[in-house]
Structures are given as structure tokens and as C-alpha cells.
Amino acid sequence: MRRSTVLAKPPAGQPLLESHVWLTLRTLFPYLWRYRLRVVLALACLVGAKVATVGVPILFKEMIDGLAPSGQALALPVLLLLLYGALRFSSALFTELRELLFARVTQRAVRQVALEVFGHLHALSLRFHLERQTGGVSRDIERGSRSISSLISYTLYSILPTLVEIGLVLGVLFVKYDAGFVLITAVSLAAYIVFTVKVSNWRIDIRRQVNESDSAANTRAIDSLLNYETVKYFNNEAWEAQRYDEQLLRWEEAATHSQKTLAYLNLGQQAIIALGVTAMMWRAAAGVVDGHMSIGDLVLVNAFLIQLYAPLNFLGIVYREIRQALADIERMFKLLKEHREIADTPDARNLPDGPLDIEFAAVDFAYEADRPILHDVSFRIPAGRTVAVVGHSGAGKSTLSRLLFRFYDIGGGAIRIGGHDLRQLRQGSLRAAIGIVPQDTVLFNDSIFYNIQYGRPSASHDEVIAAARRAQLHEFIASLPQGYETRVGERGLKLSGGEKQRVAIARTLLKQPPILIFDEATSALDSATERAIQAQLERVAVGHTTLIIAHRLSTVMNADQILVMHDGRIIERGRHGELLAADGAYARMWRLQQQEEVGGGTVVG
Template structure:
């Protein structure tokens, strides 16, 4: 039997565990709690398994009695009839118990796969933004896909292939030892040991080849997904052939590794068949010699032959099972590696829920670094009173958007504190913190679904009328009304079917629908034209009224009414005050204002 597989281990930000860690029993131990939820099903299924094997081993014994009785006097004609009936019942019992086992255990396997896949999915969403900025989407998706599929395979192979094989071999050896010469048992045991040792040794050698196939397949898959996600960029630079060549380079590696894997598999199969052939020949020689000498009957010869056939099938299958289990473990280790990734951001043991109502935000001497050798924020200190608006301006890279990420607790600060209503946000549950904050990000990414779905995502329980009202407030309703499918229009992957301004208006509608006490506008109108910006600005001002609002802005004309404006440079607040106060100070803000006024005058000309 030959099997080939293109399943692979993804290349991701998570380091691969060493090969020796992918062992059977620790993995089964991790799976145990998921299976034990249905313990009675498991117990009954195992009972059916043993019953099936007892019936299967009894069949050759009945067959021997039939042969011996037929070779005797004709007066014993009634005996073979009864034996035939028993023979048929045992044959049916084997299939009956096997199918009952599958029926009982089907729910157990599928539920375990579902729960583990869901746990991995949830865990990925709980990992920090730092992890997701480093990961490769194609690789992580393959982790979950192959890991889930391999869990099902591992459970089936281990509990319903290895165990039945061991039970059947044990029963056959007992029968041979009780009824025949010890040489039969010795030859059987030697064949088994030689087969198992050869299979394990060669299969372990093939693991390195398997890993190379996996790595090459994952690299090709990641390369393809990355290229397709950046379809527009590929087209901009006319690089279709360049991308095809890069993809083919990865596929060449996969082709070489897969070829080696198939050739090594053929050598493994050939070696296994040699061992089995030698064992079968020796057993039949002994049995035939016994018949010639008169020590054994024709029925004994048939019994030994039947046992050899029954042993041959599970023994041959045992080699396949071992290879499949090793491959499944190789795939599952990546999924468990993901589950083992430490959550950088986690709720404190005694974390409290942020109470509903108005929220005051206070940054106190906040330092922050994405990397140890590159500090982003230096002693940032400001307060947004409940219901007030604070705007932050500055050059690109000055740390403006980092403030929003820290307020959302995508990262933990290096020093200082960020407090909401006097409580450090690290002492609040992340769920209550993020429920209280709505954001319109600079780069809006939408789900590959309908406009209605993407707007309603801000509050999945919102009614249709509330969704339509939010779209109206974001100046989006007019655009949607002229679309053939209206709110059911699909936006494409990452919203590529919409313009930048349309995507940003969807984000605004989503934030308005969420209706939180704290709002963050991270350059929320940067992708809009001047006319649309002015139309939406009134909606943003209305939405911000009575809420604690942090506005990160590029166009200074959009934040003139802010209660306080912070000017950042190099991760520090260098100026603060109202629009009028900052203009009168004649500092950095005044220079920025003058420059933007000149640019707008040039655009009007």
C-alpha cells in the first residue's frame, strides 16, 4: 500500500519544536480531556472493538472444524451445517461490532477536532498584535487546517488500528501456542519484531524527508497567498512573471523533496514485503511438513493459512499506520506549538470590569518601545477629561498612532501608566476595555462580505434600522443606494472593491454604530476628498459630542475645535494648547498650520 501526501508544516513566526518532541503518548495525553468528555461512548466503542477481534479470530477456528469434519465420515453431515451457520454469524459479528464502534465513536472524534480547532482559533485572536505583525497568514492557516485533520487521523489510527492489531496478534499467538508447535509462535514473533523494527527505523529516517516536503509546500503556499493578497501591487509593476518564477522556485524544491519521499516510501514497502514473505514461507513449510508427517490435519493447514492472512493484513497495515501516525504528529506539533505561544497581553488575575458611563483617560509618564533598542514614546503625559476631545498632531513616525494602540492595550507600556477613570487599564478586563472604545483606523480593512455585514460588525446585535442610521450619519447611504445590490453588495477581500474613501466611511459607520463612551479617530478622514471630508466632519463632531475622544490628525483644519491639541515630535509632546493658543505661540504647530494653508491655497489655484 502506498500513500503520498502534500500536507505540510507552515513556516510562521512560531519556531518549530524539535522532532523528538513530536511523540505519541504526550500528544495523546493532551488529547485525552477532549475525548473523555464522551467516556461512556469511548468505553462501549472499545468493547465493540474487542468483540470484533474475538469474532474475527474465531472464524479460522470454525473453518478448521468444518474442513476436518468434511474430510471424515458422511454421518457427520449435520455438524458442518451448524458450523456453517456459526461461521456466517461470526463473519457478520465482525462487521457488526466494527460498524457499531464507528457509530459510537464518530461524535467523539469530530467533537474533539472541533473543540481543538476552536481553541486554536480563539488563542490566535488572544495573541498580541506583535505576534500577528510577524506571522505569515498562509502558514498559520495551514497549521490549523492540517493540525485539525491530523487529530482525527491520529485518534482513529491509535485507538482503532494499533489497539485492534495488538489484540488480534495476541489472540492468534495464544491460539498457535495452545494448539501447535512453539516453532509457529517463534517464527511469528521473529517476523513481527523484524517488521516493526524495520518499519520504525526507516520511517524515522523518512521524517527528515517529510519535513522538507512540508517546508517546501508551506513556503510555496505562503508565497502564493502573499502574492495574491498584493494583487494590485503585482499589476502596478507588471511583475506577474516575476511572481510566477518565485512561486515555481518553491515548487521545484517541493518537487524534489516529494520525489525523494515517494522513492523512500517504495523502498520501505519493498522491505516490509520481503520480511512478510519470508515469515509466511517458513510458517507454511512447517504446516505442510506437519500434514505430511501426520501430526497436523488439512484443517490445521487451512487454519494456519487463514491466520497468516489475518496476521498479514494488520501487520502490513501496522506499517502504514506507523507512518501515518508519525506524519500526523509532525502536523499536530505545529498546532500545539501555536497553542503554546504565550499570550503577551493577558488579563490580570483580579482584573475588574470597566463600569459603563463617561470615561476619563489619563496617560502618565508613558514610555514605550516596540523593540528594546528603539524607544517610541518618552514620558508622554496628558489627560482627556470625560466628554472632552484631545487631538494629537505631528510628523509621521512621531508616535501618534502608537497612543491608540496602547489605549486599546494591543501592547503593554514600558513605564508609566494609562488609566481609565483612575484605574490602570492593565487592571481592567480586555473585553470591557475594548467594549468601551470605538476606533476609525487610518488603514481600514474590511471582511470579504457584504456592506451590511461590515457596518453591523461594529455591533452584531444591532437592528437593520440602526445599521442604516449609522450609514446615513457616515454619509454612506447615498453611495449604497445607487449600487445594484445595495447593502448586500460584497466588498471583496480586504474591501478591494471599494475606494479608500468608501472604506473609511464604512469604518466611520461601524464606529458610530458601536456607540462607545470613548472614540479614537486615527486620521479618520485622511482618504477622503475635501468635499466629503467636510460633510463627514459634522457627523464626527456630532458623534464625539459628550464622549471622550482622541483624534489623531494630519489635516489641522479638522481639529480646530478640539479642547486641547498635543503636538508630538520624536515620541515627545513638544507643545500643547488650543488651536488659538498654539498659533499665538508661534512654534511647531504654527509652522505646520502655515504649510498646510499654503498647500490648500495651491490646490484651489
Template sequence: MRAHSSRSLPSDPSRPERPLWPTLMSLFPYLWAYRGRVVAALLCLVGAKLATVAVPLVFKEIIDGLAPGQTLLVLPVALLLLYGLLRFASSLFTELREILFARVTQQSIRSLALEVFRHLHALSLRFHLERQTGGISRDIERGTRSIGSLINYTLYSILPTLIEIGLVLAVLVVRYDPVFTLITLASLMVYVGFTVAVSNWRIAIRRQVNETDSAANTRAIDSLINYETVKYFNNEDYEARRYDQDLQQWAEAATRSQKTLSLLNLGQQAIIAIGITLMMWQAARGVTEGSMSVGDLVLVNAFLMQLYMPLNFLGVVYREIRQALTDIERMFDLLHEGKEVADEPGAVRLEPGPQEIHFAAVGFAYDPQRPILHALDFRIPAGHTIAVVGPSGAGKSTLARLLFRFYDVSAGAIRFNGQDIRSYTQSSLRAAIGIVPQDTVLFNDTLFYNIQYGRPEASRAEVLAAARAAQLDSFIARLPEGYDTRVGERGLKLSGGEKQRVAIARALLKNPAILIFDEATSALDSRTEQAIQVQLEAAARGRTTLIIAHRLSTVMGADEILVLDEGRVVERGRHAELLAKDGVYAQMWAIQQQDEAP
């Protein structure tokens, strides 16, 4: 259930519905990957329907064979055996079809879900900042389920029903008065027309049910994720009222959906009843006039049941397909979401080894109306450490996002060893960079898993060594479950300093050519910071390192310090040089020294 926001996918009941056949064609490659099973399943489908239509024909002959004057010893016995075999054959071919196609359906769903998952990871950071996780999760869950329904209803229901209707009509045309065919076709046309018209009318209602369902789901997830904040402000009742407002809207939309569904069902049954009555009246008249036998009357009745039962089911299937298409609209929208940052054609891998970083007249803006960086130009020679300091909002953390290509620069270029990073594949680029972010978010798994995430193929000994380097080993040794301790949702079971040290261990385990410390020790106490600072300096030795810091005591040993203000470098130099200038850096230093004084 997903909350509305100005950044959510909009609810627009008037939006054109996604056509059925293009959607089915987009599924075709996934199905055709199992073409052998698909063809075999289709042959079983045809066999089942031939047997189903043949059953009433044999039954007619049995009825007529039992009429006075017929031989009772051979003909009915043979027909009865054939009747039983055809009924069994219909069930046999149907079950074989199910067995053959089961793997096709499940593997197709798996492939599509994986493709959407990969695509979401390939989208830019901007996309994820503008979407709500609860809503996306619900869209994927509902979409994958509906894709399974779409495949099943189309290939298990629509196609078999169309084949059966075609076979029944062929028998009626060949064997009986054209009136039977005309009544049947008229009933079909009216039924299909009514079903399509009313189902399309219900699309907007169904979409509203989905929108309100997503709204309530995201409201609940957002509130539960922010559990502590809700408790801090004693807002449990407030959150419950907001959630109930979304649930109320969902309940009203779902009620309207059920009412219109009942109206659709009633109309369909009325059309079927009229069609059956007209057909039976015509058949009964034929028997009384002598143009049809009792067997013919039974045959027509059986055909009517065979025809209208799947036709009735076809109406249900059509409704489900339209609803499934509505359900997967959001997932297809996610799948077709364009990549803001994509690998260029012919992009090459960034080769391992020392890297010089050059910000060449870089300009950048998240919003064109509010530039963040202005013609920023500096170099980080391979193996050197550069620190960037400055007030909040100066654009310091943006540098890390640009290096990772979460965004592309608006002007200028970022170069590694003289080559624009846009010419490298994003995968190889990010493999070369390690980061300790300011806000560390951990997976709801064990400490070992979260450290090993820096390099999943690392051995246990390497993970333990990284933990020791980040001063984590003594803390973990005090835990009853040690490295198998689960950290909770987003790492909430750990303190800020403990999460920071896990992030440091993870970055050290990755062993990258480039290191970024984005306020890496901001959540640590002074004693722990001093201990870890030694390890960070050791880790940075020989690597190209960018330190983004607020606490100036952590950057005193940098090869060069850049003072950033409003996206521009206003001062640069080593620590002692900047103090001697008595400028912005010296003022920041004096303020921090005063704040830290006992």
C-alpha cells in the same frame, strides 16, 4: 503553502519529533467528553476482533469434521452456521463501532479547531505582524485534518490490530509448538523495528515537503492579495518564476518522500514474506509428521493471513501517524504560543460609563533598541476631546494600540478613571473603545455586514442610521444591490473614502464610551470631510475622544492639542494658543495652509 521569511516558523529537520502518547493524551479530554460513545465503541471493537479470531478456529473444525470417519450430517452444518454468524458479527460490530465513534471524531476536530482559532485571536498584534496569514491558514487546515487521521488511525487501526495480534498469539501459544510463537514474535519485532527506524528517518523528508508546500502556498496568496501591485509593475512573469521556484523545491522533496516510501514498503513486504514462509514450512512439516491435521494447516495459514494483513496495515498506519504528527506540529506550536498580553489573575470588567484616560509617564518600545514613547504624560478628562498631532513616526498611532492593549506599556501606566487598564479584562476594555483607523480593512461580505460588525446584534434600523450619520446612505442608494453589495477582498471594490465612511459608521454603531479617530478623514475629499466632520463632532460629544491627525484643520475644535515629536510632547494647548506660541504647531499650520491654497 507558505513562504519562508525571517519571521516564519523555522524549518529545522533536526528538531525533535513530538512524542505520540503526550499528543494522544492532549486529545483525550476532547474524546472523553463523549465517554459513553467511546466505551460502547471500544466494546464493539473487542467484539469484532473476538469474532474475527474465532472464524479460523471454526473453519479448522469444519475441515477436520469433513475428514473420513466423521459424522457429516450434524456437526458441519452447525459449524457452518456458526461460521456465517461469526463473519457477520465481525462486520456488524465493526460498523457499529464506526457509527458510534463518528460523532466523537468530528466533534473533537471541531473543538480543537475552534480552540486554535480562539487562541490565535487571543495572541498579540506582534505575533500576527510577524507571521504570514497564508502559512497559518495552511497549518490549521493541515493540522485539523491530521488530528482526524491521528484519532482514526490510533483507535480504529492500532488498537484493533494489537488486540487481534494478542488473540492470535494466545491461540498459537496454547495449541501449537512454541516455534510458531517464536517465529511470529521474531517477525513482529523485526517488522516493527524496521518500520520505526525507516519512518523516523523519513520524518525530516516529510517535514521538508510540508515546509516547501507552505512556502509555495503563501507565495501564491501574497501575490494574489497584491494583484494590483503586480499589475502596476508588470511583474506577472516575475511572480510566476518565484512561485515556480517554490513549486520546484516542493516537487523535489515530494519525489524523495515517495522514493523512501517505496523502500519502506519493499522492506516490510520482504520481512512478511520470510515470516510466512518459515511458518508454512513448519506447519507443512507438522502435517507430514502427523503432529498436525489438515485443519491445523488451514488454521495456521488463516492466522498468518489475519496476522500479517493487519500487521502490514499497521506499518502503513504507523507511517501515517508519524506524518500526521509532523503535519500537526505547526498547529500545536500555534496552540502553545504564549500570550504576550494576557488578562491578569483577578482582572475585573470595566463598567460602562464615562471614562477619564490618563497616560502616566508612559514609555514604550516595539524593539528595546528603539524606544517610541518617552515618559508620556497627559490626561483626557471624561467627555473631553484631545487631539494628538505631529510628524510621521512620532508615535501617534501607537497610542491607540496601547489603549486597546494590543501591546502593554514598557514603563508607566495607562489608567481609566484612575485604574490601571491592565487590571481590567481585555474584552470589557475593548468593548468600551471605538476606533476609526487610518487603514480601513473590510470583510469580503456585504456593506450591511461590515457596518453591522460594529455591533452584530444591532437592528437594521440602527445600521441604516449609522450609515446616514457617516454620509453613506446616498452612495449606497446608487448601488444596484444597495446594502447587499459585496465589498470584495479587504474592501477592494470601494474607494478609500468609501471604506473610511464604512469604518466611521461601524464605530458610530458600536456607541462606545471612548472614541479614537486615527486619521479618520485622511482618505476623504474636502467636501465630504466637512460634512463628516460635523457628524464626528456630534458623535464625540459627551464621549472621551482621542483624535490622531495629520490634517490640522480637523482638530481646531479639540479641548486640547498635543504636539508629539519623537515620542515626547513638545507643545500643548488649544488651537489659538498654539498658533500664538509660533512654535512647531504654528509652523505645521503655516505649511498646510500654504499647501491647501489655490
């Protein structure tokens, strides 16, 4: 059996491997590049917004220099003020246009990735879904989808604009002044970024300790309160308070440490900014004194530095969120790469129309290599006939239906429908030809009508009602205040076992498949309802190739052939009367069930 290869998250504070980062980005890129025109226009707007932003301090410098004593000091600032306002508005305009253009790209990429993962998960084998926690898979998809938006948002709206602005500012400083200003700015920014990333990595471990301590304290409190009566029985309130306080103490120490490190981070950032600003202002002030620079130049340099450092204040948060987003996206993309254990062959064909027989030919099967389930199982169900399989729990009866649906591939032998090996048929065509009423019926958290119509979504309202009538369900539904629009709750828990089973029967009847499987179809019904539905199922089975899997032998008496299974092998076969006459395992099961029914009747009486 193939083990799942979904990548675990790296421990907090440990950066993703560079190869993983680039692999994740390369996987995501095609989803974005499908809308390359919007992407290019959005990037153009981003550059336009930053050009306008950088232009504002330059214009402000001209305004200040223009206010120097001269004869045209009144007219010149008016024009500059108008241009100043236009640049301010242009910066906002281009920013909003960028978001409008890229919003569709982001949301469409999220939608397409989530839909592709969803479809791939449905294509994976039953083994995968039994081994994975559904809640965990759901959270991987949810976090991965949300992280695509977060990654694009932080990259496009925080990191990339800041890099563009840094490039523009360094270019202006180099062209208008000299390389000394560029060097001071570049060194300050590099020191700021390196310091922030290093300290942020260190702090993530501490934040993880805070979160773990908080979760542990919360878990301990809830566990104690849920066991309120037990605490009271043993008079252990003080003991519970002590255990809770132990976790709170760990949280207190971790939270205090986290707050201290945040103060160190902030102080270090501000120290780097202060040193950089001081060096720049000293150089600019010296230039003013020497006459090489004006007062406006001094203001311009100061404004540039303020504009550059303001977004960098959030660098630690942005860096942490981007790293987490990349990890979440990678986990979701790993689901897409999960191996499809059961896949159609390139030359797979559709199951032909017409009567279909079923044949198991020397079938061996094991869910786990060291735990075989079926051993050399061979039988045939002629088209339009009914074969029943009985036996004690664990005999391998329900495995037969899973193999017919090709949820698993067999280890040896062959299963044929209409003379075609299942492995050579398209799975969609195969499963469209089979209808099943399973032993454990699970319904969608929707209306009764929806759950019945699910058997054939294109069915009309009247056809759904007719199927409910045939399943002896209509009168019950009609008695409900909301009728067919009654919601059944999560997994159908608002309905009784028998009601759920009848919904499953109606759903299968609506599907109208040529092959029917009844896997303990009446196991949850009372005797009267069971007899009514059993008679209906027998009428429905006429003309259908039918496999009945049952524990209660009274439901299979009229089958054309009965197979008795024990430990994955067929130990007896024949009609009801023949098996009783043989006085073997079937006869013993029959006598035992008859005694149980008589004993049950005596108790009730």
C-alpha cells in the same frame, strides 16, 4: 520582548523525541476521555470485531475437518456455514458500530481543540500577531485539527486493531498448538515491523528530496512564466529552459532513487513474510504428517498469517502519517502554550458607567527595547471634551490609541480612564467603552450590512441603516444592485478607501461608546465628503470623551485642546488660535498645508 517559542518541525526522517510524543498524547487525551463511555464502548466493539475476525479461520478449519468422510458430512457444514456467515457479519457490524460510537468523540475533540486555540490566539497580544505570519498560524491550526482525526483514525482503525488481532492469534496458536508457532509468528512480525520502520525513516528523507526538487522546479517555471515579457526582452528562452531542466534533472534523480528504495522495501517485506509463512507451513505440514494436526489446522495457520500480514503491508505509510500527525498536533498545542503578554490581573474590575476622562501620566513606551517611541507623555482629556494630537508621521500619534486599547503595556508612567489604571481593568470592559475609526480600515469578507452591524451585533436593521445615514454612506449603498447585502471582498478590497472609511465610521457610531478615537478618520475622503463627515463627527463627539489623531490640521481646528507631537514627545499644546499665535511647530505645519492646498487648487484649475 519575549520571543515566540513555537516548536519547529523535526527534519524529515528524524523521529520526534519520545518526551514530545508522550507530552502531545497526554495533552490530547483529556479531550477524548471526556467521552469515556463512548471510548470504552468503541474499544469493546473493536475487540468484538477482532474476536469475530479471528473466529472465522477457526470456524473454517472446523468446516474443512468436518468435510472428512463421515456419515454426517451433509448436516454439519450447513450449521458451520451459517455460523461462518454470522461471524463475517459480526465482524463488519462491530467495526461499523465502533466507527459510529467514536465519530462523535473524534469530531468533538477536533472542534474543542480548534475552538480553544482560536480563542487563545485572540487573547494573545498584538505583538504576537505582528510577528507571526497569519497564514502560518492558520496552517498550524488547520493541519493540527486535521491531524487529530488522522491520528485517531490510524490508531483506532489500523494500529490498535492489528495489535489486538496479533494478541488473539498468538493466544490461539499457543493454546491450540505449541509455543513454536507463537515464536515463529512473533519473530516474523517483529522483524517485519523493525525492517519497515527503519527503511521508512530512511525513505522519508528521500521523499523530502523529491518534494523539494518538485517544488523548486515548479517555482522556477512559474517565476519564468510570470516574467514572460522580461524573458522575451532579453531573448533568454533557451537560458530559462536550461535552468528549468536543471531542477527537473534533480527531481528525476530523486524520484528514481525513491522508486528504487520503495522496491527494496517491498521486496524486504515480502521476503520476511515468505520466510515466516514457510517456517509456519513447514511446521504445520510436519504436524499433519505426524498426525498431530489436521488439514484444517494447516489451513487455519495459513489463514492467520494472511490476516496478520495484510494490514502490515500499510505499516510504512501508517507510521509516517502518525509521526507527521503528532508533529502537527504538537505545533498546534504549542500555540495554546504561547504566553499571553497582556492578561487581566486576578482582581481586575469592570470600567464603571458614566462620564469617563482619560489621563496619560508621564508615559514611556517602546515596541522594541532599543527603539523608544513615547517619552514622558502627559495630557488629560476631561470627560465629554475633545483633544486632538497632530504631528508628522512617526511622531507616535497612533501609538496612543493602541495603548488606550491596551494592546501593549506601557514601560513607565500610567494611563487612567475614569481614574482607574488600565492595568487594573478587565480588557473586555475597557474595549467595550472605546470606539475607534482607524487609519487603515480592514473589513470582513462579508456584506456591507454585516460589517456595519459588527460594531454592535445585537443592533436592529433600522439602527444599522441609521448609522449608515449618519456616516453619509446610505445613498452610496442604496445605489448598489445588492444594496446592504453587497459583499466587500477580502479585507474590503472591493470598496474604495473612502467607502471603507465611511463603513468604519458607521460601525463605530453604531457601537455608541462613551470614548471615541478618530485615527486619521477622514484621511481617505475627498474634500466635500470630508467636510460633511467632519461636521457629523463633531456633532457625534458632543458629550463623548474624544481623541482625534490627525495629520490634516483643518480637521482639528475646533478641538478643545491640540497636542503637537514630535519624536514621541509633546512639544506644544493649546487651542488652534493659541498655537497659531505662538508661531511654533504647529503654525509652520499650518502654513505648509495651506500652501499645499492652494498649490493643489491652482493645478486643478
